[in-house]
Amino acid sequence: MHVWSSSNQKGGVGKTTTVVTLGGLAAQGGERVLMVDLDPHGSLTAYFGHDPESLERSAYELFREGVAGREAVESLLLPTAVPGLTLLPASTALATLDRQLGRREGMGLIVSRALAAVEGEFDVAIIDCPPMLGVLMVNALAACQHLIVPVQTEFLAIKGLERMRHTLGMIEKARGLSVPYTIVPTMFDRRTRASVDSLRTLRTQFSERIWRSAIPVDTRFREASRRGLPLSHIDPAARGVEAYRMLLDDLVALEGAARRRKEAS
Template identity: 45%
Template sequence: MRTWAVANQKGGVGKTTTTLCLGRMLAEAGHRVLVVDLDPHASLSHAFGIAPDPAPRGTYELFTEPAASLPALARPSQVERLHVCPAQPALATLERRGATQPGLGLALARALQGASDRWDCTLLDCPPTLGLLMVNALAAADRLVAPTQTDPLALHGLRDMLRTTQMVERSRRRPLPYSVVPTLHDRRTRAGTLCLHELHETHGAAVFPGAVPVDTRLRDAAAIAGGAPLQGRGADAYREVLTWLLDSLSLHSRAA
């Protein structure tokens, strides 16, 4: 099973949109896909029409119930072959417990190991906090996919995120390759063009050669999750992102 952590410690950079689009496109290509909502704000779950009240069983239980299993907690979605493990607001309370409860940093990795033949691809939609939930995602993933808005502040966020990744790599003793996906790009602005240039200078081949443009059709997360046709410049860019990610992975495994 392929596991991608979709993470960036900055909010509003397109993590949930990236998870939704890539998850849908992978499912449409015939893969069995699981998307895990790790954000207490639960925007991914909301896009799938999962009501927050009463809180659904989902990601929180992976951390609090030793016998909980992903196949029991994930539910089918409107998209064929795509399952969702919903988030709850209570996930926010785990950040405090993580410091005192040993082993909690690997809860998600263990749950995924237990379900390794159930799905072909898992996408982990991370919260914008460098805490226990993101560390869990980075510990469990075989690739970090970092959506990055092409503005100067977002570039700083990416730098901090990669520092956290290095820390996780050291403790798990396994490399975590990363791919940067420039998002919400407005090529008419000079700041956007300069940031894109800086991303390529700094991260080279780890950066998607294009960029996902600002496209109002991508704003409707519920439509993407609901299976409405994915059309437009934004969707086209995400299709290219997916091809690029899959190609770079097969090159990677051929080299290994």
């Protein structure tokens, strides 16, 4: 099972859109996909029609009960209208975790264990992170093999990326191994100077980690979220979908290469 996480400490950069669209595309390609909502705001959960305020069971249960058996994890999963696309929802209770048990031993590996328990049931798991550092983001980073860092192509967002890089450095130290990541420029509008300039800056400053392309601004993403479906299932030929399709292919190829390197060493 591939495990990816969509993370950035900055809000509104396209993290949730990335999870939904990659998830939709992978499901369309016949993969069994699990989307994991670790954001207490539950935007991903709300996207698929569930209310994170009133859900009785969510990813919060993993932390509260400390359970990670296959059946226990499966009992938290919700189907979506898209065949092959399953959701582990968030509820607002997740917001209390840092205060409750942030410092308790072993709390950073809860999501890794839960995913290991359903390893055989899914081909891909994609984790949506909250825009802040805390026990949830630490869990996501520990669980994933590859990190996707969406960054809006505007100057403030690039500044925020420095903070994210610092966080990754800290976590890499704590984990004792590096988390490979790909910076994905989002909401790119080639007609605006700000977008073009910031993409150029990103390419210079993060040359090794930056994805070769960019996700364009596409107003249809908003329409898709209103309809509660991945854009891939509304308009497979939309510009935004084409870009995410290329990203999906690249991520799969990257991981294949990493695996081959590991096997060879």
